[in-house]
Amino acid sequence: QITLKESGPTLVKPKQTLTLTCFFSGFSFTTRGVGVGWVRQPPGEAPEWLALIYWDDDKYYSSSLKSRLTITRDTSRNRVVLTMANMDPIDTGTYYCVHLSKRDHGDYYFDYWGQGTLVTVSS
Amino acid sequence: QSVLTQPPSVSGAPGQWVTISCTGSSSNIGAGYDVQWYQQFPGTAPKLLIFGNNNRPSGVPERFSGSKSGTSASLAITGLQAEDEADYYCQSYDRVSGNWVFGGGTKLTAL
Numbered sequence: 001q002i003t004l005k006e007s008g009p010t011l012v013k014p015k016q017t018l019t020l021t022c023f024f025s026g027f028s029f030t031t032r033g034v035g036v037g038w039v040r041q042p043p044g045e046a047p048e049w050l051a052l053i054y055w056d057d058d059k060y061y062s063s064s065l066k067s068r069l070t071i072t073r074d075t076s077r078n079r080v081v082l083t084m085a086n087m088d089p090i091d092t093g094t095y096y097c098v099h100l101s102k103r104d105h106g107d108y109y110f111d112y113w114g115q116g117t118l119v120t121v122s123s
Numbered sequence: 124q125s126v127l128t129q130p131p132s133v134s135g136a137p138g139q140w141v142t143i144s145c146t147g148s149s150s151n152i153g154a155g156y157d158v159q160w161y162q163q164f165p166g167t168a169p170k171l172l173i174f175g176n177n178n179r180p181s182g183v184p185e186r187f188s189g190s191k192s193g194t195s196a197s198l199a200i201t202g203l204q205a206e207d208e209a210d211y212y213c214q215s216y217d218r219v220s221g222n223w224v225f226g227g228g229t230k231l232t233a234l
Contacts, residue, residue: 037223046125046212047161047169049223063220096168103175107157107216110223111180113168 002026004036004097004114011120012087018119022080022097029055029075035100035108036080038071041116042093051082052100089121126151127213127226134232135203143229145196145213151224153194156216160189160198163210172211173198205233 008020020038027034037052051061051071061069070083080097099112128146135141145158152158158176161169171180173189176196186201196215200207213226 046228047214047225049225052223060221062222064222101174103157103178106175109157109159109171109174110161110169110214111171111174113170116168 002099002112004099004112006095006097006114006117008095008117008119010118011122013123014088014121016087018082018084018087018091020082020084020095020097020117020119022082022114024078024080024097024099027099028078029073031055033102035102036073037098037100037110038080038082039096039098039110039113040091040093041096042090045093047096050084050095053080054100087121092119092121094118125227126217126220126222126224127215129211129213129226129229131227132230132232134234135200136234137203137205139203140199140201141203141231142200143198143211143213143231145198145226147194147196147215149194150219151194151215151217152191152196154218156218158189158191158196159214160187161212161214163212169212200231203233207231208233 004024034055038050041047053071068085094116096116097114098110100108101111102108160173162172163169176191177189217224
């Protein structure tokens with residue numbers, strides 16, 4: 001059974017760096033094809049994809065946020081860390097960790113989601 | 124505004140058939156990338172409803188189905204139930220931006 005859980009601060013000040021950790025179980029980065037990503041959702045708005053990392057350490061970032069984002073993985077401890085620099089009040093929202101699966105002869109999709117963690121950016 | 128366009132709201136009476144559209148472009152849906160659909164209840168994480176345009180994960184009722192044609196996709200719900208009231212989001216990949224993209228979401232109301 002695949003589970004993911006996000007951990008991090010609930011409140012950050014403007015200009016600070018946000019660090020979120022995703023603890024997961026039920027799969028491993030040693031398995032070819034595995035991917036873990038981050039998606040955020042401002043209050044009352046649609047989800048927005050932020051970043052993802054694959055089993056082979058390939059990393060991808062949202063084109064509009066890539067200068068602020070860093071995603072890393074700790075294979076031995078089954079966790080993925082996302083940092084977002086220079087936080088602003090518009091970055092307030094719920095941040096989700098997601099597991100990616102790939103359809104045969106198709107694309108990746110987000111099949112398991114963590115419960116999410118609400119991050120508020122305010123001074 | 125979102126790269127994928129959805130109607131803000133749709134409604135239907137219990138038992139009816141309703142559809143939610145998702146319109147993209149030649150750089151995402153029209154380029155052949157898969158479309159996914161997610162269902163979200165207030166205060167909870169989105170849940171995968173349809174993957175790969177028309178595939179249901181285990182446990183998703185058969186009354187939910189997906190289709191794709193050209194630069195658009197649709198989610199259909201047959202025999203609408205009150206418990207289906209939720210927000211629905213489509214999602215695909217955009218090759219111009221290199222982003223996984225979501226639609227703006229559709230709020231489904233059972234009348």
